[in-house]
Amino acid sequence: MNNLTISQILKLILVLGFSILIFSLAKLQIIDGEIYNEYAKNNYVKKSRLEANRGEIFDRFGVPIAQNYPAIHLAVIPGFITNEDSLKSFLSSSINVTAEDFDNFIYETRFRKYQENVFIDNLDTKQVAKLSESFNYFPELRFSISNTRRYHFPNHFTGYIGRINQEEYASLKDLGYHYNSFLGKTGIEKQYETILKGVDGVQLNLVDARGRNLDLFNSISNNRDNINIPPIHGMNINLTIDVNLQKFVDDNFPPDLRGAVVVMDYETGEVLAYVSRPEFDQNIFMSRIPTTMWDSIRADTTKPFLDRVSKAVYPPGSVFKIITSGYGLENSLVNRWTKLSYCDGGLQVGNRYVKCWNRYGHGSLNVIDALKVSCDVYFYDLSFRIDMDDFCYFVKDSMLSEKTGIDIPDEAKGFFPTSKWYQDMYGKYVSIRGHMVNLSIGQGEMFMTPLQICALYAGIANEGLWKKPHLLKQAVREDSILTIDDFIDNLEVELPLNEENLAIIEEGLRKVVTQPDGTAHTINRPNRNLYGKTGSAEHKKDRDTHAWFAGYDKDTKIAITVFAQEAGGGGSVAAPIAGKVFDFYYEYKGNEYAEN
């Protein structure tokens, strides 16, 4: 070997390499050329998707909330269309597809003309029957059988899924999305998309021009093992929701009112019920929505799509007074015995007389009694001693005007103003004091979500330890289990209230329920430990007030917030709803304990 020069060795390698290439090329193009020509003419390799099953959603006890069901969809291969006009008229006569919809679809699928693109989801049996009649004339049409989603009851937390749209596909296709994939669009479906989705598998088949499987693949593939990759199904999710409670709350919220109810386990932050009214049925998104229906939903002034629990903000009214009280106590502006200005139905503030909600007045009160009867004058007077900007930090530290971080996308943040904000809005000489008077009773330029209020009261109930509200209990696939700790950090926050002051506030909240002159006395039950605060927030002249109730039950360890939009007084509208929920849950828990 050593006798050979380098150029001789290279020549040998060169000749050898070229011989291999030419020999293989001759075999491929001349000896097998005809076979491959057949393949190319009549056949093609089809890469079909083995769709992963989307994880299903259950409540804390395994009651199904959202599940998969097989359905028949209409798919179109645009490249096979021979007579577009006759196809359009066929589709419009059989399943009411407008020419505009069809043109849009053709435009959107222009880069995958030879693929099956799902066009109409979830055909019903009549539509299938009508389509089948003339299916033979339209080789471009295909029925595709795959899953659809069914939501067992209308709600605002699961959200819904939809087919991936063009922009989403462009940004997500590298993550394994297919152009026919479903994608969580809102709510839990969106938040936990990555674990619900699973990973699609792939199968390679050699098919003929009509899509028939030729099973020839093995003969020309060198690698049998790689033809089929099975899908990995999505993880099933257990939510913290208790469907029994959820349904009870839903049934007992007055049908003509708009609003929201949240029930939380205050020791853990688990959300047990999450009701926003009015509701809409998410299942409408699982099939094509006729344009007329779409327009009527959009025109609906009650905004049924709006999630009023965590995505809409309102002035909290008197339920906010525990924050004003808490600030006064923490900063030693008052103590539990300090009585403030005499309430004769109002208070003179500068050249303005601001009214208490009770025009007969409450007299001179301490903090506990002021909470009990919800006397506005006490808080007006207290507000004179409060610096707005310092107070703003206190509000933030109480996790109001901060996102709670619940595992639902697009949560609203809420808002609490600063003196600078007022100056920017109304000019340099605005009366900060005048606005602070209004803010002290939870009205004016402050907005919070019912969820934030519920989390705050839950934190008060849980000895000042605020727990992040969340909806995920666990996600399960075969032997692996994920819990909320795998998704969310900082599950708890210490509220800025010391033990002593917490006790004072709790005493006030307790008296709201137990004392005959408490604003929520109607829900008092003997031998039970209910706490709460009502609110009736003015927000616009000539409109009814927002009715609020926020409270908790120390026996069953739940916190509840009821919000009814423009419905009247908190004591008369919101508190009774909360009372029913407390009773239901107490009885229900009691039975559960008895059974165990």
Added chain:
Amino acid sequence: MLKIKNFDLGLFFAWFLLVSIGIIIIYTASITSYGEFTQVNNYYIKQLVFFLFIIPIFFFIQKIPYFIIDALIIPGYIISIILLFIVLFTPEINGSNRWIQLGGFSLQPSEIAKIMTILTISKFLAKPHQGDSRKIITGIIIALIPIFLIMIEPDFGTTLVFWVSLFAMLMAANVPIIYLLILIAPIISISLVIFSPYSALIFIILFSFLLFKLKFNWVVQAISFLTNLFGSIIFWQILKPYQINRILTFIDPTRDPLGAGYQVIQSKIAVGSGGLWGKGFLQGTQKNLDFLPENHTDFIFSVYGEELGFMFSLLLLGLFFYLLIKIIKSIDKIYVLERKIATVGIFAFIFFQLFVNIGMNIGIVPTTGVPLPFISYGGSNLVINSVSIALVQKYLVEKGFMK
């Protein structure tokens, strides 16, 4: 150009023709038509611009005094390493960081590193009075820096090109082949054991016998025997197929068994269906139905084979053969050792890319992202390959000057 003494017209025209054919094929690969629909990409125009840019450079290189080129080698190597670092911090394209975007075009630093590493290694290997082991170690160290950075990008195919060139250059530097064989024997036996355990066993026995016959130090013999044996046993018995797959995926993270399988099948159907005379220029059905993604880069040969058939494929291979033979012949004409080694390195990387690329297009070599030299679309690749040919040409022009 004819005024340049010793200018090898054959080498020049082979190169010129190959790039021209490349532009024509990129043109047909850029056009997708079906019925009345036609879609044209402007890849071929970009490639043409690069071609027009590189022709004057080709002649310019012939005119630069050699000492300037000599002085540029090590700084060039260092700059290419810096570029390889920078590219890691650029935005990902198709899951890897291979390109630096510079205004209208993108620069592929691994291509620059390819030629700079070859020139640097030849410079060091050509130094007199070095032992064989020292040569091997120097070569590996110089090659390993860019290889390591390119592995991170990741771009497995390109790193293979470095190894092959290094191997060839060590041979050219008179390192006995048997030393090199000892180094790569474990890789051979592991590759064989995946293919068939018996062939690996036969290889190990024959190789050990060879070492024994050549009267190697018994320590070297023992170490070589054991690494071969245990490497094979680990891959044969202890690792399960999915684990081997995982290791292979670790070495080459862009490996997509199914995706690559799909491309190979499509490519084989395209080339095979071309037959003896092809389907005609612009007439490839597989191409037009867009079954083959990226057919203007790594899978360009499938378009060529489908549309022009076996006879024209032979013509293309013949042209490549002529070019490569010209390079081999120039090796004997170049007397300066450093340039001789560099020419061998250049030969190795062009031939290796050619073989692997066409091989994967016709399904006899696993898919690794290696372009077809002079033909595939890609400015950096075209420029660097052409500069390499220009350098060989220059070595021939200046072969008379002994150092």
